[in-house]
Amino acid sequence: MKKRYTLEQKRWDSPIEHAMPEHSRVPASFTIGNVTIAPATVLAPMAGVTDTVFRRFIKNASQFTPESTSTDVETTQSNQQSGCGLIMTEFTSADGLSRMRETKRKRYLTYYDDEHPISAQLFGSNPETLADSARIVQDAGFDLVDLNLGCPAKRVVACNGGSGLLRDLPQIERIFKAIRSAVTIPFTVKFRMGWNDHHIVCVELAKLAEDNGLNACALHARTREDGYTGQARWEYIAAVKDAVNIPVIGNGDIRTPEDAAAMVEATHCDAVMIGRTAPANPWIFRQIAQYTASKEATGIGTYDIPTNEDRYRMIRTYFQMLVDEIAIEEAAEAARAAAIEASGQIARDQRHRDCVGKMKQFASWFTHGVPGGGALRKQIFESKNGPAVLDAIERFFEAQSHNAESENAAMEPDESLLTSAAYCD
Structure with a gap:
């Protein structure tokens, strides 16, 4: 049976319930290049989902001001007390972006002032075209540009984009070099562990990113063949974190604030990225912020459940x-x-x-x-x-x-x- 990679089918397979970690919590902030992300939570780029309306909606749903008695926590939970530190666009075709008219391009790259910091994600396989598109993104005022090496969709992989490039590390290096030389804003990459269990390249790829001047990397701890099935293997996020000095963002199976804290505890990642939970529970970022703030203040993590x-x-x-x-x-x-x-x-x-x-x-x-x-x-x-x-x-x-x-x-x-x-x- 053919796999389909639509958000509606991205359900969890027997999700693991993580106990409340005793010490770990999502960091108050981290830095990508010259951009401070606070708190250290990221809305994952999702095709057909993370347009400007949904991004601003998540920002509003995430607003959280700690209790007046928690002034120390308030100073650490910055970014206007939003539980979502960084938002990302839907992935955009570099080929299409470089060819389309200016008016249509603006529609794809529309964002508002209250969305900063914001990253634009690109996919493609041609280094020169991706470099041109990265310049367009930079000129449009985005704070960061991200390269998609994780999308498992067949139509994307067929064009050697997304996770399809995981089988060609030399081409990835050429793309890294081209984009890095084209822009001065922070440049990041989101990727999967590898094509399948017999072709795991995440550690090597992370080192390649660091060696070519990328400012951070995000790992969805599944292979392309996994799609969205099975458990995300957080041990590979830990392996990537151990291998590089640039910030590492962990992605995969974060459904609750406890999951987010457990990922940080298990992997020591610098930030967590949340995808399919966000449309089902737009409060997840606010809940993580509440959990962090209450744990700092009282030692016990608590958060609101929506009515x-x-x-x-x-x-x-x-x-x-x-x-x-x-x-x-x-x-x-x-x-x-x-x-x-x-x-x-x-x-x-x-x-x-x-x-x-x-x-x-x-x-x-x-x-x-x-x-x-x-x-x-x-x-x-x-x-x-x-x-x-x-x-x-x-x-x-x-x-x-x-x-x-x-x-x-x-x-x-x-x-x-x-x-x-x-x-x-």
Whole structure:
């Protein structure tokens, strides 16, 4: 059976439950080149997920201010008290980026001021094209540029991109040299352990990165053949950390704050990267920050568990941000020359379809754990446009709130009955 690498199928295989580590916690900060990342948590680049709306949404969902009694912790949890220290773009084709028009390029590289620090991830196999694209990224104002050597998708690997390059270390070195000579901003790489268990190259690749002037590396502790199955093998993150002096970011199977602390304890990595947990639990970065702060203050790591009301606000906020982003794009497009009005209409229609499609895509993650979430997913999937989706969300959670109030009222004792019972006694 062929493997498919879509986020919807990236479920964990018998995930390990990590106990609360006694001493370790995610570091307050680390440095990549001249960029300080605080705290040491990174949102992984995910195709079809980490666009500007989702990145800003994660930044907002991650906001966390320690209790006023934890002033010492507050000084260590910087970056505006956000639990997410670094965000990354969806991986972008270097070939496409170098060929596309400036207007279309801006759409792929759109970000806002509140997203800093932000890294743009590129994939490709041609050193010169990747170098050109890295210059474009630098000129666009990104803080870092990252090379994707981890994507296992067949269409990417077929072009010798992503994890396909793991079978050709000499070509990787040529790419490293070309990009490093092209830009002055920090340059990082994200890769997997190797092509398969018979071809593990992560330590050699990390050394190659360090020797060619890269500023950090991130390891997803699985092979390309693994895809997203089985357990991430953190011992390889530890091996990479032991082999190089540049910062090492660990990635793979972080679902809870305890997992993040356990990875740091097991591997001594400088930071943790979180991918598929983020769409299902956008609070994960805030929870890690809370866990770290409370552990610093009291020795016991604690964090908030989202309520249904939290989930309602989260779903409503993200979907509203999608609708608002379309309005911004449409306003910009309306200012263009009337000569492109016809093509503009096609673009607007496509954006609305993309918006509703993304809402449906995220519905399965965001409603995970919500009682009766299947009914909400059904309503979202049947909606034809953004406002209809928002209306479905309002009606669903209003009904839930009403039901909860009715249940609470039913559970409250009747004072008249209590009084009568007292008289009988």
